[in-house]
Amino acid sequence: MSTFFFYVMVIITAVMLVYLYRVVRGPTVFDRVLGLNGISTKAIILIVLIGTLFERVDMFVDISTGYAILNLVGALAITKFLEQRGETSGEERS
Amino acid sequence: MIFELPLLILLLTTAAGALVVKDLVSAVFILGSYSFALSLVWALVGAVDVAFVEAVVGAGLGTVFFLLALFRTGEKDTRIHRVPVPRIALLGLPMLALLMLYGAGDLPVFNDPQAPAASHVSPVYLENSLEETKTPNVVTAILMDYRALDTLVETIVIFTAGIACALLLRGRGK
Numbered sequence: 001m002s003t004f005f006f007y008v009m010v011i012i013t014a015v016m017l018v019y020l021y022r023v024v025r026g027p028t029v030f031d032r033v034l035g036l037n038g039i040s041t042k043a044i045i046l047i048v049l050i051g052t053l054f055e056r057v058d059m060f061v062d063i064s065t066g067y068a069i070l071n072l073v074g075a076l077a078i079t080k081f082l083e084q085r086g087e088t089s090g091e092e093r094s
Numbered sequence: 095m096i097f098e099l100p101l102l103i104l105l106l107t108t109a110a111g112a113l114v115v116k117d118l119v120s121a122v123f124i125l126g127s128y129s130f131a132l133s134l135v136w137a138l139v140g141a142v143d144v145a146f147v148e149a150v151v152g153a154g155l156g157t158v159f160f161l162l163a164l165f166r167t168g169e170k171d172t173r174i175h176r177v178p179v180p181r182i183a184l185l186g187l188p189m190l191a192l193l194m195l196y197g198a199g200d201l202p203v204f205n206d207p208q209a210p211a212a213s214h215v216s217p218v219y220l221e222n223s224l225e226e227t228k229t230p231n232v233v234t235a236i237l238m239d240y241r242a243l244d245t246l247v248e249t250i251v252i253f254t255a256g257i258a259c260a261l262l263l264r265g266r267g268k
Contacts, residue, residue, distance in 0.1 A: 006097060009097055009100075010097065010100050013097075013100040013101060013104055014100070016104060016127075016131075017104065017107065019127075020104075020107065020108065020111070020124075020127055023120065023123050023124055023127055024111050024115060024120060024124060026120070029119055032119065032120055032123040033123070035123070035127075036123050036126050036127055036153075036157070039127045039130050040130055040149075040153065043130045043131075043133065043134055043149070046134055046137075047134070047137050047145070050134070050137050050138055053138075054140065059142070060137075060142070063137075063142055063145075063146055066146065067146065067149055070149070070150050070154055071154070073154070074153070074154035074155075074157065074158065077154075077158050078157065078158060078161065081158065081161060081162070081165075082161075
């Protein structure tokens with residue numbers, strides 16, 4: 001079973017690279033925010049998987065829940081701020 | 095554990111991406127994803143609390159503060175005009191990295207019970223901290239009793255940073 005989890009972890013890390021491409025290339029700011037959000041959700045899953053590695057899933061689930069809540073708040077803060085700034089067109093500043 | 099390898103690749107990619115990217119906003123977001131990769135590394139070596147702080151401060155708060163600083167300061171051009179890297183840095187920094195890697199070869203293995211830190215520093219704290227400080231929690235005893243001055247100055251640093259942030263954020267209505 002741990003081999004299975006190991007391969008899942010490697011594949012999720014590879015998926016994070018795809019999101020990273022969107023963060024780096026993303027033509028608009030919103031693409032970057034979405035990419036960062038995707039990376040953070042993958043990080044949450046990875047933390048639970050690391051918990052299976054240590055065989056202490058109960059502790060790691062708590063941590064990843066807190067992580068998820070803070071992620072949501074962070075993403076909301078960023079988008080709220082961009083909205084306040086009037087970045088509604090989503091155009092890259094030049 | 096071989097899983098460190100993909101995480102290391104992710105870390106190096108994000109770090110390099112934050113350095114070479116041409117726009118400040120993307121650099122901020124790439125730095126956020128770098129923090130996530132770093133916090134995964136912390137979780138993998140078992141330092142879950144450090145991982146948590148890294149994710150909250152590095153990826154969440156840090157990104158917001160960087161964006162605030164970026165958009166509330168005068169300069170509206172977020173493109174980066176990079177100067178070409180001096181040749182001495184291109185030559186010297188890899189040599190420094192090689193030197194550090196060579197030095198790291200002598201460090202004790204991770205989780206090694208025979209390591210100097212585990213063989214004579216930790217047992218002293220674990221055995222004597224209760225009699226010496228009357229504090230049941232060892233971590234609290236180390237932070238608040240043995241290293242009280244250190245913690246005090248750290249608190250001063252954080253307090254000063256908080257005042258500076260509050261001043262910067264407040265100064266908008268001027």
